[in-house]
């Protein structure tokens with residue numbers, strides 16, 4: 420069994436951060452060590468929430484505790500997502516270095532969750548800079564959405580061709596795999612939901628249906644990054660991991676859409692996360 424140290428948000432109500440990613444990763448047979456960067460009542464796109472940002476010292480403390488019971492070498496990957504404060508970024512990088520010291524084969528998937536003013540996703544000041552200046556260089560896998568791809572590459576990314584260029588830039592900055600979680604308005608087709616995967620062998624594109632939500636669910640990026648990492652650790656090829664991720668997430672979106680609920684319906688979708696009903700295929704484009 421593989422073990423992931425998953426450092427991201429916890430929401431008591433609903434599904435975002437660790438609440439979105441942990442259960443699907445467990446379904447895929449991975450042991451998840453959830454370490455929370457914040458404990459909030461609900462995700463930030465409700466516009467209000469209660470709870471607290473976890474003090475940055477907790478990250479090192481928890482990792483030290485796991486090391487003191489001689490379990491850190493069991494860790495196969497660190498996953499980071501929604502980060503609560505700028506200072507937590509350096510602590511997360513340090514945590515990954517400690518894991519690497521015990522298990523040199525461990526990998527780091529950085530889901531570079533940044534604020535998104537249009538959507539109402541609120542992330543603390545300085546986190547974005549920490550992701551760009553500290554975390555990206557350490558990451559084996561990085562999973563930006565369009566806004567994050569622009570910030571990480573420093574390119575404007577106004578169309579599909581520029582997205583490809585930006586992904587190539589990220590491959591020169593540390594990460595060996597880049598998964599663009601959502602191409603959004605630079606996709607090929609405005610009425611599809613599109614993603615890219617790039618590694619040293621090439622670039623693949625996948626397209627799946629876009630559902631008309633009255634209010635789009637949050638936590639989809641977290642779900643995408645978690646499923647992709649679980650697949651990679653389970654030994655799938657990058658392309659199989661990419662296709663399973665797209666299909667499983669699509670099925671969760673379809674079930675969520677049918678439910679008429681705002682929160683992701685990951686529990687109702689448990690069976691299709693394991694064995695998706697959709698079979699969209701990745702196409703090699705470069």
Ligand SMILES: Nc1ncnc2c1ncn2[C@@H]1O[C@H](COP(=O)(O)OP(=O)(O)O)[C@@H](O)[C@H]1O
Nearest residue numbers: 564600601612628629630635636637639640672
């Ligand atoms: N199949 C789909 N149909 C419609 N909307 C979707 C679908 N899949 C995901 N979404 C929405 O697309 C948005 C993706 O957000 P974005 O910030 O671009 O990336 P991410 O959530 O991956 O960080 C979310 O609001 C999510 O609810």
Ligand SMILES: Cc1ncc(COP(=O)(O)O)c(C=O)c1O
Nearest residue numbers: 428462463501540638639640641
């Ligand atoms: C607490 C929290 N965690 C995680 C996220 C990231 O969500 P997504 O996967 O939609 O990018 C958000 C976005 O608003 C959030 O508020």
Ligand SMILES: [Mg+2]
Nearest residue numbers: 532564640641
């Ligand atoms: Mg996101």
